[in-house]
Amino acid sequence: MGKLKITAKELRAIGYPESPVIPVAMHVMEKNYKHHTKEEAVDILKAVLAAPVEYTNDAVLAIIAEKLLPKEKPEEAEISLNNSGIHFNIFGADYIEQGALHQMYAAAKLPVAVAGALMPDAHHGYGLPIGGVLATQNAVIPYGVGVDIGCRMCLSIFDIDVRDLTQREAFFMRELGEATLFGSGAQFQQAANHEVMDNPLFFEMPLLKSLHTRAWKQLGSSGSGNHFAEFGIIEIEETDAVLNVPAGKYVGFLTHSGSRALGANIANHYTKLAISKRRLPQEAKHLAWFTMEEAEGIEYWLAMNLAGDYASACHHIMHDKIAKQLGRKPVKIVENHHNFAWKEMHEGKEVIVHRKGATPAGKNVLGIIPGSMTAPGFIVKGKGEAASINSASHGAGRKMSRTQAMTNITQHALKEILAKHHVKLLGGGLDEAPFAYKDIEAVMQSQQALVDVVGKFTPKIVKMCGAETNRTRKPGKKEAVEGE
Incomplete structure (x- = not known):
């Protein structure tokens, strides 16, 4: 007998109202009644629909019944934080600002917190600090994931003579310009095709349905801020069994971007719901959570998982374009999410691990940790260190806010450092200048216990959002500190 599959259309046909109950009902039935026939499952759903109050104490069906009952306005009582928070490990403490530490201390006091860690690239964010890792018991925190859900790195390794980057610089510059679009509102006139856009959730959840058209037009684009697409030189000193690429020098195509407007709208919508559902003290307001049994959760x-799949699809479209234009298949693609939540085991229990600006670094898990537009990035292999909850930094991390960078860094200084490192910059503003970032070598030194370096990426041709586009955004406090 195959696994049970129920569609939104079938639920509507028996009288179920629109979301939020439809996706919840589909999830509950397919998870808990997967070996029932469709007829049996439909009979159960009809019974719940006819008398939802009778199922409010049912261990499985209560969550469906509650979505069918009229909503009652609950009395909002402020949830107290624990007096002493859980212990969390700090890596590279000398490089972490007080603002990030204070945010992590607040997160550690949440009643649902189980374990935490702070990465050496950490800096002040919104809710959980960027570079913060938090494991929770049966709870997901939208702003523990972040605004740019599923933001990720993707690296294609091409067996091409690295001298081509200099000798055919104009060609590689042109291909970067053709591969993607930059800018917070950037959209393609002709949308790309990818199976992610056919995900049923786009048609079953009203929020996602309203975002579908824009998401399609942004599929394969890169956004603004610290997002980039770049060509560089990859050096692999020793052949690693996990990376499985022979030692040598290669041309690399590296991208960093996320889920665009789709992820931002999901994050903001559900954060507002979480805040309205769980009132926390001001310092922890944006750490409001849902349990994994609640409909909203x-x-x-x-x-969130759809946004992660969408972010991945954006990268694959870019990398497929580049591979086609180069006339080569990559010998290896390495990629990883950050700004995401995973169900993982920690000390023998299943927890929800939030990595906001942190790279998964489980045993032998590959990832990429970039530096800046002139500093090298690194292909890493996780060591599976429990003290960091199997995590590592997601980059060098900012040491200047965007406003500070725009105020203190000159165009002359930026041009000088680009020339010194023989980097060609297309777009990019002073807010993303290398001086605004921590020393990537120091950051990597601080996490030797977390990852092994198996390759090095040195940027040579870098494409980012144009400075004028960044300025027109006029970021508020949230964007200024988030930068992710």
Whole structure:
């Protein structure tokens, strides 16, 4: 007998109202009644629909019944933080600002917190600090994931003579310009095709349905801020069994971007719901959570994973374009999410691990940790260190806010450092200048216990959002500190 599959159309046909109950009902039935026939499952759903109050104490069906009952306005009582927070490990403490530490201390006091860690690239964010890792018991925190859900790195390794980057510089510059679009509102006139856009959730959840058209037009684009697409030189000193690429020098195509407007809208929508559902003290306000049994928690989890798949699709479209233009298949693609939540085991229990600006670094898990437009990045292999909850930094991390960078860095200084490192910059503003970032070598030194370096990427041709586009955004406090 095959696994149970129920569609939104079938639920509507028996009288179920629109979301939020439909995706919840689909999830509950397919998870808990997967070996029932469709007829049996439909009979159960009809019974719940006819008398939802009778199922409010049912261990499985209560969550469906509650979505069918009229909503009652609950009395909002402020949830107290624990007096003493859980212990969390700090890596590279000398490089972490007080603002990030204070945010992590607040997160550690949440009643649902189980374990935490702070990465050496950490800096002040919104809710959980960027570079913060938090494991929770049966709870997901939208702003523990972040605004740019599923933001990720993707690296294609090409067996091409690295001298081509200099000798055919104009060709590689042109291909960067053709590969993607930059800018917070950037959209393609002709949308790309990818199976992610056919995900049923786009048609079953009203929020996602309203975002579908824009998401399609942004598929394969890169956004603004610290997002980039770049060509560089990859050096692999020793052949590693996990990376499985022979030692040598290669041309690399590296991209950093996320889920665009789709992820931002999901994050903001569900954060507002979480804040309205769980009132926390001001210092922890944006760490409001959903349990994994609550309808909103199920919805957010489904939407978050869709945004992650969408972010991945954006990268694959870019990399497929580049491979086609180069006339080569990559010998290896390495990629990883950050700004995401995973179900993982920690000390023998399943927890939800939030990595906001942190790279998964489980045993032998590959990832990429970039530096800046002139500093090298690194291909890494995780050591599976429990003290960091199997995590590492996601980059060098900012040491200047965007406003500070724009105020203190000159165009002359930026041009000098680009020339010194023989980097060609297309777009990019002073807010992303190398001086605004921590020393990547020091950051990597601080996490030797977390990852092994198996390759090095040196940027040579870098494409970012144009400075004028960044300025027109006029970021508020949130964007200025988030930068992710």
